[in-house]
Amino acid sequence: MGFSQALSGLRAAAVNLDVISNNIANSQIVGFKSARAQFSDIYANAQVGLGTRVAAVLQDFSEGNLETTNRSMDLAISGKGMFRFDQGGQVQYSRNGQLSMDKDGYIVNVQGARLTGYPDGVDVGGQPQVLQVPAQGLAASASTQISATFNLDAATPILDPATVTFDPTDVNTYSYSNSVTMFDSLGNPQQAQMYFSKVGANQWEIRVGSDGGMAPEVGTAEFNGNGVMINTANLGGFTFNPGGGANPMSVALNLNNTTQFSNTFELSSVSQNGYGSGTLMQVRISDAGEVVGTYSNEQQRILGTIALANFQSMEGLQPVGDNAFIETTKSGPAIVATAGVGQFGSIMSGAVEASNVDLTQELVAMIIAQRNYQANAQSIKSQDEALQTTMNLR
Secondary structure (H helix, E strand, O other), X not given: OOHHHHHHHHHHHHHHHHHHHHHHHOOOXXXXXXXXXXXXXXXXXXXXXXXXXXXXXXXXXXXOOEEEOOOOOEEEEEXXXXXXXXXXXXXXXXXXXXXXXXXXXXXXXXXXOEEEEEEOOOOOOOOOEEOEOOOOXXXXXXXXXXXXXXXXXXXXXXXXXXXXXXXXOOHHHOOEEEEEEEEOOOOOEEEEEEEEEEEEOOEEEEEEEEOOEEOOOOEEEEEOOOOEEEEEEOOOOEEEOOOOOOOOEEEEEEOOOOEOOOOOOEEEEEEEOOEOOEOEEEEEEOOOOEEEEEEOOOOEEEEEEEEEEEOOOHHHOEEEEOOEEEOXXXXXXXXXXXXXOOOEOEEEEOEEEOOOOOHHHHHHHHHHHHHHHHHHHHHHHHHHHHHHHHHOOO
8 A cells, every 4th residue: 555655745745834834933034035845756667656755945035025124234135145244253144134233343133143344444355354343433634635716806906016015914915815724633623724915917826824823835826817717836735833743734725616706705615624533423334335434523434345245056055044044065155246246236224124925825835735734644544444445355
């Protein structure tokens, strides 16, 4: 009697129910990938098949729905790719982007696995490293350039340098002045005063002073008959000694788009590239996977870039629990890059990827698997009745 066929069917149906039940149990788990049991028959050159067996249990790596959480350290990948983690020296891969920062500045998941990528200063494309947000603040940076756009009044009287000696304390010795705050190497604010003296119909002398006194350089600007600046000279390095232990400063003055029209003196825009020291206030992740730090001095710095991984055969990955996988010979080696490069998707901050389990489909599959189990049990019962009939023959 062929009890073995029915028994193999029962075993296969039980495994199928286990797989479906596991999918349902994890249907609300972020980044979970559902599985499917695959079966094959057992023939072995027999006249009648010998039953069935479980050929494989394969993961479905299709993308789940993206759900917003409004939590900056929650990440989701829109498109291909997996996050790459270091778990005690073992490299693991996952689509679960529920992350946080531990006390040492490492970006970790719930299990403590550390996110990997390319720290600031490490070339993208090499071996990814564990990402760590530096605890120290941002050092001060001395100003080296002032960028400003003015309109210089063409109607202002000409000051003859032969008869008028420039004096920053005497407003009658220059035509116009304005100021901007810059920073020395220690992060101390230094007030820079810009002085403009009209010395010809279309010519101006420019001086820059600071809290430490006037710079010795004198720059010039020349305009054409349409009020457009056509030439500048000696604006590349106004030197100052701020004192107080700070390094000497050399500041260039950029006057792009400055005009000379018969209108009031006007400062349209002004900026400088220095800043004081600052402490880290916030960390966010950009769509390109850049770890961006925002400091108390309103500066932002890229502290690292998250690495993503993909595989030639995703089904060849081996699940190790906690929504993580490791590479195997069947999956092939990891293809590593950053978000938005080539085949890789973008990273969304403030969102997570929901499980790709379709509950409706799983419940229908469970009904079918249950009926399959009942049918195999009925087959055993029928075999038993046939055997009993044979034994009752007299």
